Amino acid sequence: MGQDSLPDNGLPAEFGFIARNFRPLAGDGALDLRDDAAVFTPPAGRQIVVAADAMVEGVHFLPDDPPDTVGRKLLRCNLSDLAAMDAVPLGYLLTVSMPPARDDVWFAAFAAGLAQDQKQFGITLLGGDTTSTSGPLVLSLTVLGHVAPGMALRRCGARVGDGIWVTGTIGDGAMGLLARQGRVADPDGFLASRYQLPRPRLGLELAGVATAGMDISDGLVQDLGHMARESGVGAEIGSALVPLSPTVRALGPQWLEHCLAGGDDYELLLAVPPEHEAQLLHHAARRDVPVTRIGQFVAGRGVRVLNESGAEMVLARRGWSHLPSAV
Amino acid sequence: MGQDSLPDNGLPAEFGFIARNFRPLAGDGALDLRDDAAVFTPPAGRQIVVAADAMVEGVHFLPDDPPDTVGRKLLRCNLSDLAAMDAVPLGYLLTVSMPPARDDVWFAAFAAGLAQDQKQFGITLLGGDTTSTSGPLVLSLTVLGHVAPGMALRRCGARVGDGIWVTGTIGDGAMGLLARQGRVADPDGFLASRYQLPRPRLGLELAGVATAGMDISDGLVQDLGHMARESGVGAEIGSALVPLSPTVRALGPQWLEHCLAGGDDYELLLAVPPEHEAQLLHHAARRDVPVTRIGQFVAGRGVRVLNESGAEMVLARRGWSHLPSAV
Incomplete structure (x- = not known):
């Protein structure tokens, strides 16, 4: 949180940052990112599907990953959650907690990557928040989609023989x-x-x-x-x-x-x-x-x-946890 | 990201953490936090209102703030955005990027605070994500609400004389x-x-x-x-x-x-x-x-x-920026 230094336009630095990098991503319902929230009409006769994921620098992406891929990775992970539910994407919200070392050049590329994916997946930014952090870059994204009532695909429906x-x-x-x-x-x-x-x-x-x-x-x-x-x-x-x-x-x-x-x-x-x-x-x-x-x-x-001879393989590990084992 | 150490129940540490602290907060549509996304039926004839905010330890709350207040503060800030749009709350999603120093005792109190507010404001947790970070605790929350079509209150409607x-x-x-x-x-x-x-x-x-x-x-x-x-x-x-x-x-x-x-x-x-x-x-x-x-x-x-004599006050500052002025 920086004390407002009132640049020439009388707006805090945050406003220019958002205007430059994120306003071009905003679509219908985002109210140009100028209001407290976004507003949209849900598609008639559909259920809303919603998921959120966070990504942390050094955990889910590397500090030197190309900036245009970093936001897209998070967006795509969230879209993958919608795909898993057989839902159609509607839009997304993004919060960015940024360390001082990430400059405007980095975020311009970050936003350009998102713009490319927005086109590819037919969605736009609905809203979000930017803040500073003393730690690594943290991104959190919420994606909204829709699905026919009762037709969202669940994890719990598999049957013997499937x-x-x-x-x-x-x-x-x-x-x-x-x-x-x-x-x-x-x-x-x-x-x-x-x-x-x-x-x-x-x-x-x-x-x-x-x-x-x-x-x-x-x-x-x-x-x-x-x-x-x-x-x-x-x-x-x-x-x-x-x-x-x-x-x-x-x-x-x-x-x-x-x-x-x-x-x-x-x-x-x-x-x-x-x-x-x-x-x-x-x-x-x-x-x-x-x-x-x-x-x-x-x-x-x-x-x-x-394995190929029909014997059971013993795996040293089976997957990843997002938290240290001590928790 | 910790390598899965396969505790007794065969699940990564993250699952127990979520089950203990966040599953009790999940409501209708959250699918018990067991699926890739939440699903809900939007209230008939209403628009959806959605906002997201992030809070960073040391920026928006203090490291020694009581844990039961930390999540509630973020939830309430987001509910305040809904209030500003004259919207009715529906539910929320929360992502938590946690440093190793925050233990389960801290998060139990954190979740207890949220549970109290859920009751007060009539909402439940729809979904989210937990991950680790080497930096300060970062929370990001997306709140969903609803409003009569076209009736969301905007910032841009004030008129001379109001x-x-x-x-x-x-x-x-x-x-x-x-x-x-x-x-x-x-x-x-x-x-x-x-x-x-x-x-x-x-x-x-x-x-x-x-x-x-x-x-x-x-x-x-x-x-x-x-x-x-x-x-x-x-x-x-x-x-x-x-x-x-x-x-x-x-x-x-x-x-x-x-x-x-x-x-x-x-x-x-x-x-x-x-x-x-x-x-x-x-x-x-x-x-x-x-x-x-x-x-x-x-x-x-x-x-x-x-001021009281009708003279204009010159203010040294007018508000806060969430980013350092250098950005």
Whole structure:
């Protein structure tokens, strides 16, 4: 909080900062970011879907990640939550707690990235807040969407016999973090870009197709465990069935376990009864989204990962926690 | 981000933390905080109002503020934004970026405070996120409300001749911060409590009564300047008309200027045409909210503060910026 030094226009520094960087992102309902809140008319006959995520510098993104990717990553993670509920995006709110070291040049690029994604995903900024912090940059984003009444996809609907499906490839985000840390090769920057820019799998029209859905953010095995537990079933996947990108395959099989447990995938995990598989493939093809069946839900509890000979793999870890274990 | 150490229940530490502290706050639509997003049916025939604010330890609250007040302060600041738009609260989402030093005991009290306010204001938690940070505690809260179509109160509707009204007393929050810093006396803790727990002025039914409204968060004079500018008018207030609490009055007239420019009031600033004053007084009395006329909107630009002899006061500062002036 800085004491207002009354620059030439008689407005605090914050107003110029918001006007320069964020007002161009504001859309219908945002009231030009000039009021206390945004106002919009909810789409007729639809339910509202809403999710919030925070990202902290040094935890969810690296201090030297390109500024245009940082806001987009958070936006896309939130859009991925909407995708998991089979919802259509409406808009978002963003709060920024900024350390003094981040200057206007950095935020201009940050906002330019958001502008690009707004166009791609057909949404605009509804509101937010900027404040200073003595710590690392913290971003918090709330996304709003809509869905047909009663049709939001839940985690708890998987049934014994449903196939376990994933979109895209698994592990690129986790390997991308290693690549950014110089721990694996990434000659063309594919892995880094997957870590920095997840691809929310919106528009798959999963209502009536999938019985359960969620996005994979904290590691495939751990997140599958959540879906299985919430649904009261067990899960079995084949490690060889899990789709890996050519880049990850080229790095060798020693990274498989890291991919199964790594975070930052932001792909969808779906439960799909066999009789709906054709429909899923049809919808996925229309959106040009690869989908792969990696196993099935079974009676019982927990997640079993089977290797190519059908033996259960023992995993050293299954996913990521956002808090230290001591908490 | 801690590597998952798989405690006894097979869940990361984060899950227990959320289950203990935040699940009891979740209401209808939150899906028990077990899904990727919350889902709710918007009230029929209403518009949605949405606002987001962030608070940073050491900036908006003090490290040793009572934990039960910290979340409530942020919630109330956001509810104050809804009050300014004449909206009815629906629910909220909260993201918490927590430093290692804040333990479960602290967050249990934090959540207990929120639970108390949820009861008072008739809302529940819809969703959110928890993450770790190496910096100070950062909280971000998005509040959702609803309003009759087209009836959200804006900042830009004030007209020449409208009275300038405020709710409650002005400057208690700013003086409360000084009291917390040991810079002024506060024997019964009134000022500290006003700094820690603002009172959102919900339910005043301002539609058709006020022509403009906003909440006073960054200093009366500065915020009045915003309303005047957005409305294309000037404003004149009498310093002696600004309502001060008995506690602040007892501290002496040397604090007046600090009260006029200090932040953290979270009272409403309203433009009310003379012919609606009786209605305003009626609605305010029904909610037991004091309202005071402190001046009027005039032709021209800018804010003039007149002392008791009618001379213009020159203020060293007019309000607070949330960013350092260098930005």
